[in-house]
Amino acid sequence: MKPTDAELEILQVLWENGPSSVRVVNDTLNESREVGYTTTLKLLQIMHDKGLVSRNTESRSHIYTAQVSQENVQKDLLNKFLDLAFQGSASKLVMQLLGNERTSPSELDEIKAIIQEIENKQS
Amino acid sequence: MKPTDAELEILQVLWENGPSSVRVVNDTLNESREVGYTTTLKLLQIMHDKGLVSRNTESRSHIYTAQVSQENVQKDLLNKFLDLAFQGSASKLVMQLLGNERTSPSELDEIKAIIQEIENKQS
DNA sequence: TTGTATCTACGAAGCATTTCGTATTAATAC
DNA sequence: GTATTAATACGAAATGCTTCGTAGATACAA
Structure with missing residues (x-):
């Protein structure tokens, strides 16, 4: 429930686009910065291990879905940031x-x- | 001008206490969590290399002073956080x-x- | 059926951050 | 002067995150 920076970027895409393939996520990321396809793939696999996303493997290209809500993640990150940088x-x-x-x-x-x-x- | 988490903790001590020796910084950190003395020392040395703190080496125990203002650092961190987690x-x-x-x-x-x-x- | 494109899996390199252990030096006490 | 205490310097291990390369499998087109 506390994604890293790169994970958060991916979550933003999934929240925005809804369930997406690696291809779509990677293309979207590449609109703002250059990322290799396998980098995005690996991250999604890691996120799956952590339970941050679920995936549907029925078709060859797997479809990933966010398993944490934007609101909860933002709340979490904000509280941590608030304590760390502004002493609460x-x-x-x-x-x-x-x-x-x-x-x-x-x-x-x-x-x-x-x-x-x-x-x-x-x- | 963008300190890591551990560096930020130390800056908080320096902002609060004013110029301080490693001993004082480390003791203060240890009020909230366990940190080894040489860990704090090393961090202050790194921060010195980065220009985040200055130090007075006249006496044997060096005195460190924050070289970045709390306001500037907070502003910086907040802007980054705002973009990353709340899309600005x-x-x-x-x-x-x-x-x-x-x-x-x-x-x-x-x-x-x-x-x-x-x-x-x-x- | 052979080649090409596209996908997943996965190990490992590359980096930055944090932590610690050891060596060395300086002060202090006896 | 010698032992003890406390400081700095610094290399390097440990950890976590990010990135990439390669291998293998699958679909698809000629």
């Missing part, structure tokens, strides 16, 4: 995040909406 | 963060204040 302080993290110029006004609006929602739930 | 979407990250039960009401208040501040600046 969510507000410090948000401060860095929003202090960056990278956050657009529309994202800021979305974030405000999220906070609204949480407060509504709590009251 | 700050709002998705915040949604995960605040959806977790781990965020206390007081932290929520702080975050609201941060957003207020940013909006004030922008207008």
Whole structure:
């Protein structure tokens, strides 16, 4: 339940595309960076061993499916990152995040909406 | 400017304690987990080679000082993490963060204040 | 049926990170 | 001065992750 960086990249593809062959995953990865076919294959096999993906071997080209949800993985990674880099302080993290110029006004609006929602739930 | 996990742990100590000897850093690390003295020493030497820390060798026990600011490192790590795990979407990250039960009401208040501040600046 | 393309399996190399053991040097105490 | 303690230097083992090469099997086309 804690994928490595390369594994996470592959999971992103599977979450986005749904169940996919090695060929499709590898082609998708190659849109952003060069990766060898057998590298992707090997990683998917490792991920299968770890239980991160399942696979259907009926046809010659196996079809892989993510066995962990994007939400759970993100939650896991975020908690680890929060502890490691921000000593568990969510507000410090948000401060860095929003202090960056990278956050657009529309994202800021979305974030405000999220906070609204949480407060509504709590009251 | 992108420390490994073990290096980050050490930087946290230096940011917190200020310039410190290997002994102090190692003792501090050992409060949370077991680390050998020479392990900490070696890491500090590597970090020195990388320019992450400087050191004063006047006395026999060298004194190490962080050469990167907590803010810059956090910003760097956060941006990488944001891209890798949340495809660059700050709002998705915040949604995960605040959806977790781990965020206390007081932290929520702080975050609201941060957003207020940013909006004030922008207008 | 022979060649070509495409797939899986798998071992192992290549790297980066972490950890530790050993040698050496310097300070301190007796 | 000698023994003990505590520091640095540094090589190298251990580990984990990523990448690739090669072998073998299967489909398909000429």
